[in-house]
Amino acid sequence: MERSLTNFIRALRAAEVPVSTGEAIDALRTQALVGYGDRALLKDALGIAVAKSEEEKAVFDRLFELFFTRAPAEEEPAPDVLDGTEREYGPGEEPGDLMALAQSGDEARLAMALEAAAERVNLSRIRFSTQAAFYTRRMLEEMGLEALEERLVDRLRDGDAGEAEAAEIMAARARLMDRARRLVDQQFEVFGRSASEEFRNEFLKQKSLSELDRSDMERMKLLIRKMARRLAEKHGRRRRKANRGRLDLRATMRANAAHDGVPFDVRWRRRRRDRAKVVAICDTSQSVAQSVRFLLLLLYSLAEVIPSLRSFAFSSRLSEVSADLEALEFDEAIVKILRDTGFGSTNYGQALSDLRRGHWDAIDRRTTVIVLGDGRSNYADPRLDLFRELSDQAKRVIWLSPEAPSLWGSGDSEILRFRPFCAVLEHCANVADLERAVDEILIAYQR
């Protein structure tokens, strides 16, 4: 197997280019067709074989540049040279060799020796930038650094007599360190960076919403964008259901006019499934201050998935924010919405009656209503009568609460009184929960 190519494919996979086994084989065949000789050609050809979208091409280009800058050394310099280096500078060898290597100025030979050491310590397993120092050290130890250092200590003990040589050794050591570190950094770019990004993303998905800090927000936005796109892809298209059993008489007659009206080709009526029609109501008051940015982020991403989304925000007075979400970038939108409606004291009753008075036309029997909030109404009348009316009028009501179930019903929480009117009431604490919830909403909708 072509080692460097399989490594490259591994790097691609780590960077979220899902190269399939079939494509890996294509890549090998492609390489066999075009060879390693022409780098630009190889890049074009491999790009065509494995990277299947614009984003994937961008990742591919970045990795290719990183990866194949060193490929020539790895490619063909006859195995015996590599083996030779290994033997010469293996552990426990004469430190003089390492010294000589560092001082020789033969960059190619040094690079090759470093490559071999990298291979022995499995440098391609590197995942985090904090591991860089460790791997650098391990590589140099593989090459006999310890012996070199012992000698350095000896020379330093010798005092003045050894000073000149000690300085030389130190310079050589620094040089080796530098080269090794460079290789490690480059390899981290290839193999590690995407993996550790992935790890942080995974971590963030599980992290509770109220614990998010501002630095997480950027990453979170990316994650949610991704999620939105995934969901949009899954649910965005109108599904058609061939409705067996109902004949489309007109279409059948038209299709069979040529056969003297004998119905060879029978046409059925098709029913289009409704696109999800969703109204989202988001609590932006003091009590949910911890997670309000997140709730709005959800609202924002919903707006991306569901074109017909109408969204409202409230603390006590409720107002429509669909236009803001659509027109503005997320950061601007969030600032504007919070300025307009945010951080007041909650009053669900007031919000519901605003909805009843001003926007009741948004809700009909095809609408799913999503409420985002904790149901804490500051001891004001929650106007359950209006909520019941809402739930009767709409197809169904889904409530996602950022607050844990153990706190439901405590203090001014009215959520348990709202519960009978909700088709679903769920605790939604992190992105993973969120994705599941939104997915369910959309699936249920298209049934």
Added chain:
Amino acid sequence: MGFGALGSIEAITEGLGSVGYISTAQISTAVFLAQHLRKPILIEGPAGVGKTDLAQSTARFVGLPLVRMQCYEGLDESKALYEWKYGKQLLYTQILKEQLHHILEGAETLDQSFAKLHSFEDLFFSEAFLEPRPLLRALKEEKGCILLIDEVDKADEEFEAFLLEVLSEYQVTVPELGPVTAAVPPLVMLTSNNTREIGDALKRRCLHLYISFPEAAREQAIVRARVPGISAELLGQLVAFVQGLRAEELKKLPSIAETVDWARTLLLLHAESLEPELVRATLNVLLKFESDIRTVQAKLETLTRKAREG
């Protein structure tokens, strides 16, 4: 000529050039790989950059027929693969009714007449009554062909799944006739305008070529090939102008097709170089949205000056 003409990347670039398609290293490499790995190419890119044209030019260059299948919503197997000629079958049964009588005459029992009938049954489900649609036609081309599946993103997802089978085996099964395998697998090109994401399964089975807007030199070569009479000065300026437009924020960026149209227009008007007034009058050839035209008209002087200065 046949597929043998696709022997090397240089030969492809040259051959495509000879039929008026200015290729790039990437495009030629994709065609080369498609031929040698026997894989379909999925071509993506903005409208009007020559995706469909690549298939047509390749067909002209290798001298094989182009079988084109335009996709649309609701496209199904009977439109893409084959259909029985019901009308003809019906007609023949009517005409042969008398004959049938004769043939069945000797039969005494129902079983016997059934057995007799049975021996003719295949007659009506034979090649003579088969209406091949593009996919089947492509497989049946004896010397091979270029199969262009245009705008595959417009077709339904189910159709995509159906394509998988055809494209991986170059074989389809007609239940009444058995499998039909291509003697020479066609060179398949699929195009997509990205109105929706193509399914992963299809994507991963294809080679992927992204054609973007061409850089200035290539665009000049293309326009020169299409509009031979154009002067070098005007050519340089108009391409520079279009390239400048593509950096603007517009609803629809002008494509190569529009550059060529514009070049023809300017040539008709006997223009020698780009003047703001002339550009203003002909801008609707390049831009297809009223709002885009307004945006550009506001900056017309600067854009024209930049293009003239090169």
